[in-house]
Amino acid sequence: MSLSVQFEDLTKDFGPVRVLHGVSFELAPGKVYGLLGENGAGKSTLMKILAGYEAASAGEVRIDGEARRFDSSRQAETAGIVLIHQEFNLAEHLTIAQNIFLGHEKKKGWLLDDAAMRAEAARNLQLVGLQADPDTPVRQLIVAEKQLVEIAKALSRHARLLIMDEPTATLTPGETQRLFALIARLKAEGVTIVYISHKLDEVERVTDEVVVMRDGRFVARAATAEVDRRQMANLMVGRDVSDMFPDKQPPAPDAPSALKVSGLTVPGWAEDLSFEVREGEILGFAGLVGAGRTEAFEAVIGLRPRTAGRIELAGQPVDLRNPRQAMRHGITYLSEDRKGKGLHVDLGLRDNLTLMVLERYAQPWLRLDRERDALAHAVAEFGIRTGDHASKARMLSGGNQQKLALAKFLHPDPRVIVLDEPTRGVDVGAKRDIYFLIRRLAAEGRAVIVISSELIELIGLCHRVAVMRAGHLQATLGLERLTEEELIAHATGTH
Amino acid sequence: MKSLIRVVGAGVLALSACTIFAAEKVTLGVAIPTATHGFTGGIVWWANQAKKDLEKAHPGLKIIVKTAGSAPEQANQLQDLLTVNKINALVIFPFESASLTKPVAQVKGKGVYVTVVDRGLTDTSAQDAYVAGDNTAFGKLPAEYLAKRLNGKGNIVMLRGMPTTLDNERYNAFMGVMKQHPDIKVLDAKYGNWNRDDAFKVTQDYLTRFKQIDAVWAADDDMAVGVLKAIDQAKRTDIKEVFGGAGAKGMVKTILDGKDKRIQADVSYSPKFIYDAIKLTAEARLKGEKLPATTIIPSVLITKENAKQFYFPDSPF
Amino acid sequence: MQPERTESPNVSRRWRTALSGLGPILGLIALCIAGTLLNPDFATVDNLMNVLTRTAFIGIIAVGMTFVIMSGGIDLSVGSMAALIAGSMILFMNSLGAGGHPATLVVALGMGLSLVLGAAFGCAHGLLITKGRVEPFIVTLGTLGIFRAFLTWFADGGALTLDGELSDRYSPVYYASLLGVPIPVWIFAAVAVAGGVLLNRTAFGRHVQAIGSNEQVARYAAIRVDLVKVLTYMLLGLCVGIATLLYVPRLGSASPTTGLLWELEAIAAVVVGGTALKGGEGRLVGTVVGAILLSVISNILNLTSIISVYLNAAVQGGVIIVVAFLQRGRR
Incomplete structure (x- = not known):
């Protein structure tokens, strides 16, 4: 059942760029490994080679002592190696069951055996804890549910080695618990698991050993019990991450109200929501996926219809009917869906940065030189790492894309900025940069709203945290009550 | 809904026609291409002109003009003419020769008298008469x-x-x-x-x-x-x-x-031959006669001397 | 989690991008060389002006079409729209002319009507697509039929012809030259330059591109997506109006065959020129080159008789595919 893997001097080049430099290590069967590294460290590439999505430029992979070279993910799956993608590989218009068996359909003679597939899909869904009909089209699922479908799909392949790339990035604490139980169960059955995550607390809880990579090289491995989070982070970054979070500087006691929302109702998502954030304050929004946080703020800036509610910006009542009006009144919103709603990944860095306030550069013809200056300025200010200012946003790593997105939504110089999952899929170093940036924004007198599923982040960063559950505001916790237990209790309704 | 009204309407018409003009009733279907250029524009105009003139002259005659934008559409119209309008004579300017031969043959098989205009069918047994320009x-x-x-x-x-x-x-x-x-x-x-x-x-x-x-x-x-x-x-x-x-x-x-x-x-190659074909067919059928198998409307050289007789200021063509 | 490729940009891909941008131009140059070898008359100024003048209609429309396609839309109705505008202009000018107004004024008013109608039709498309939420393909497929049907009805299936004196007064708009270059070519050039500036150097152009690249992101980035979309269709309508006011003096008439298949030619010019049909990426220079390329193909076929006339369409199709192949992007 189990399977061991050995990487021997594995090298990978993308054109002239070497992303893996002779990586060698081995994975013993039946263990759970945490694979750590910042974005661009080469973890994903290495795993893609193992799972047959990419071919190595040099070196070899040995499976159970035998050198293997997979030309396709299908061959790897036959050998029992399955990769669960960070970016989903689901066909949106097909049902859950169809997706789970895509390319491996069960047949009865010439015809598809839908009944059998549906039954097995239902079994796998139950294992991963997704309560959904296997006939539901995937496009109707929310992100977290899609992640669970991906996992169910991997289960149906009867993997002997399972690679999970950031599986909990979109999951709620409850779903994450269930996933951990599943991992334990698979491990007991002898499945080897490679767990890639930026969430070090999870790595600490779920893995037996950690392997750390940096800049395309193998750096270290250790039994999880022997290293603490701080050491892990230091190994990944290659320097001492002395402190992830900046110290909290509370807003001035007489700071005026920046945004006041009262009685906001968004049909199907939020009801009678009231809150206020002051200048210089960082207000967090906690809650499970689907609690209505994202939708409530989309409604505030006019992207969704609201049926009731009053919005005041700097004490003035405003009627925001579209994002442009919202921006003109000094509020912008950065979506959690960076590639789908936040950035034009196929456009250049400059186009992305200036898009919201192009009129600033049009007199009436666009001044490309000024746009370029603005980009150079933003690259320096936000620490965006890019070799080429003329490249497309797609070429940036996740963390740098997020910094660019932040620069874009700050470019209109808003007084209130709403950041939805600002550190999702971002490595430790970039995370820290973003936290310090948020702190700086608040220090400049802006009001910052942070929607996040990472409780540590909310606790470490925010002055107050509002907790939503099923469209209702449950509680707003001040500094003195800001603990993981309180947040979870309010978010799940077990208070 | 509209087609229903048309069916009922046709039924009522047929009924009233039956009671008043019990004998010698001819329902003539005319299937022609839609007006897409000058010549077909003339065809449509002359066909409607024939309907106006002939229905006035012969109370027992009913003419239904259908225009089609493609060969399949014309084939569908033939079906409608047969089953809905219950025609017993047809004048058709086929959109294409080959693809309409079978549909026309079917109509003829149901006892409808068929005159083909301008473009000959690939199988001449599918038609009763052929009227064409030269x-x-x-x-x-x-x-x-x-x-x-x-x-x-x-x-x-x-x-x-x-x-x-x-x-x-x-x-x-x-x-x-x-x-x-x-x-x-x-x-x-x-x-x-x-x-x-x-x-x-x-x-x-x-x-x-x-x-x-x-x-x-x-x-x-x-x-x-x-x-x-x-x-x-x-x-x-x-x-x-x-x-x-x-x-x-x-x-x-x-x-x-x-x-x-x-x-x-x-x-001369006037679209007026559709008028002639409709007129010849209608009048022959009203008398129960047949047309000669082939009628060629001669093309004539137009010069300044005879131009006057080819000038129809009202026709669009 | 993308591999870090930012440090030294992929040189070979750079090259390919640069080359792919040149695809249509290389194709055009190759065609011109071939044309000259096949018939030396090809490379004369007169022939060049003939080709550019007849490209003007499609070219001007293709400039507008570039905006629509860049924003992720499509307009199938342009040929029919041109026909209806031409017919309406002629009816309007004839009735004014019969009223005894001075011919120059009548012609000027007719040209004005053409622009107004174009913009109005475009606006109607835009509103149906944005507010009515009907797919652009369907909206314009519908109006494709509607516009042409109305023209055919106005013309009784025949042709609408501009009255003698008006026709004489109007014909210089197509036939006259300035500095040896026909008026339509000047206007084509002006429209192309204006389109290029609008697309590359204004906020509107950037917004069009952003919407085509990812409409959702554009919406979140505070772009008035609906307004911009309506404007692209109006701009295209205006271009159709300009093309039509140049077309009418050529033959002084409009018939149901006016503008037949112009939509396909305009879309082909845009796509051959390197604009992605799915939107987001495109070049206006490419569109202009694409439009010229298409008319050069048929010009060369007319100037030679080495290939059976039955195969003309095959040659055109082949050249289009080869050019598209030369400028294909990644994947």
């Missing part, structure tokens, strides 16, 4: 006329319509005559798609390519319009004759008034 004369007359005007010597360029059997017949007839005049050179023949804009472009390029052209056979009056404009633009004076075809209103008027010395003659 495509051979359409090519032959201009060839003879141009050969005479050029005194058997000179350069001719020509335009063709679209790749169809009809176009081939005309082209072959023209070239047949030209064989007897070895000193007349036909420089090239390209498709102008029976439309003014394409004819304009093709002629522009002819003018670039050939430094001496004596006559242009435009093969269609619409195309002749484009040819003349292109010649005017290039300010070329070597072209002495432009010959169109079909006898369109504007062209006949030009000949009548002597407005353009390049336009001295035309050949």
